Amino acid sequence: MRLNEWQLAFEAFLLEDATTSPPALSTSLIGGPTLDVDTGLAIYHNAYKARLLEVLRNDFPAIHHWMGDEEFDGLASAYIRRYPSTHYSLRWLGRGFEAFIREYLMPEQSAPLSELAALEWAFTLAFDxxxxxxxxxxxxxxxxxxxxxxxxxxxxxxxxxxxxxxxxxxxxxxxxxxxxxxxxxxxxxxxxxxxxxxxxxxxxxxxxxxxxxxxxxxxxxxxxxxxxxxxxxxxxxxxxxxxxxxxxxxxxxxxxxxxxxx
CATH class of the missing domain: 3.90.930.50 (Outer Surface Protein A; domain 3)
Incomplete structure (x- = not known):
C-alpha cells in the first residue's frame, strides 16, 4: 500500500462510526508488545471523535449547558457525520452548526437553538x-x-x-x-x-x-x-x-x- 493510499484509508477509518478497522489497513501495521494493531487503531478512532466533540463543546458552551452531555453529544455527533471536518484547522469545525440545527431538528426546537448557535459562533468570528x-x-x-x-x-x-x-x-x-x-x-x-x-x-x-x-x-x-x-x-x-x-x-x-x- 502506497503512502497516499494508506493515508486515505486511515482517514476513511477515522470518519466511520465503526471502530473495527478494514483488513487492508490493519494488515499494513505492526503491533507492539503491549498493544495490538486493532486496539491501537480503536484508540485513535475514539480519540479523534472525542477531540471533535470537545471542540464543539468549547465553541457552543451555552447549547451544551442547555442540552446536557448526552443530548449535545448526540447532536454534535450527527453534525460531524453529516458535515465532517474539511479544514486543516479545527477553528472552522462549527461554522455550519447553526444551519445543521435548523435542518436536523423540528422548527419549535431548532429556532431558539439555532439562534443561540449563531450568537455563540459570532463571538468566535469576532475574536478571530x-x-x-x-x-x-x-x-x-x-x-x-x-x-x-x-x-x-x-x-x-x-x-x-x-x-x-x-x-x-x-x-x-x-x-x-x-x-x-x-x-x-x-x-x-x-x-x-x-x-x-x-x-x-x-x-x-x-x-x-x-x-x-x-x-x-x-x-x-x-x-x-x-x-x-x-x-x-x-x-x-x-x-x-x-x-x-x-x-x-x-x-x-x-x-x-x-x-x-x-
Missing part, C-alpha cells in the same frame, strides 16, 4: 477577525466642516450583526456568568445584537430600534452623515445632528466604525 483600521476620536476631530456631510462609514471587520427573536443573549450570559439558567422565550419584539472585538476583547450590546436603524443605514444603505441626520430628523427634529454626533462618538469609542473611502 482582522483588526481593520477603526476610526478614532482624534481622526473625527480633525475632519473639516466640509468633510462631515459626505462622511461615510462601514463596520470594522469584527462586527457581527445578529437579529434575535428569542432571549438568546440572556441564555448565553447566564452560562458565561454562572447565574440561574433562564427558560427560553420569544421576545415581544425582535432585537438587534452586535458582537465585536475591541482591544483584544469581545463585546456585545443590544440596540434600541432607532439606533439599530441608524447603524443599518450606515452599514447597508450607504448613508453619509448628512443622510443620517436627515433620517434622524423624522424622530428627533432639530436635535437630530446632536443625536447623530452622540451616537457616532459612542460607536467610535467602541471601535465599531471605519471610514469608507471612495
Amino acid at each position: 477577525a482582522l483588526p481593520g483600521v477603526p476610526l478614532t476620536i482624534e481622526a473625527m476631530a480633525a475632519l473639516s466642516a466640509q468633510e462631515w456631510p459626505a462622511l461615510q462609514l462601514k463596520p470594522t471587520p469584527s462586527v457581527q450583526w445578529l437579529e434575535q427573536r428569542f432571549n438568546s443573549l440572556a441564555v448565553w450570559r447566564s452560562v458565561k456568568e454562572a447565574t440561574d439558567f433562564p427558560d427560553s422565550s420569544a421576545l415581544q419584539d425582535p432585537q438587534v445584537c452586535l458582537v465585536w472585538r475591541n482591544d483584544l476583547l469581545c463585546n456585545y450590546r443590544s440596540l434600541e430600534p432607532a439606533e439599530a436603524n441608524a447603524l443599518n443605514g450606515l452599514f447597508n444603505e450607504g448613508w453619509n452623515f448628512a443622510e443620517l441626520c436627515a433620517e434622524l430628523a423624522v424622530i428627533y427634529g432639530e436635535g437630530a445632528p446632536l443625536q447623530a454626533v452622540t451616537w457616532l462618538k459612542q460607536w467610535v469609542h467602541d471601535g465599531l466604525l471605519e471610514r469608507l473611502e471612495r
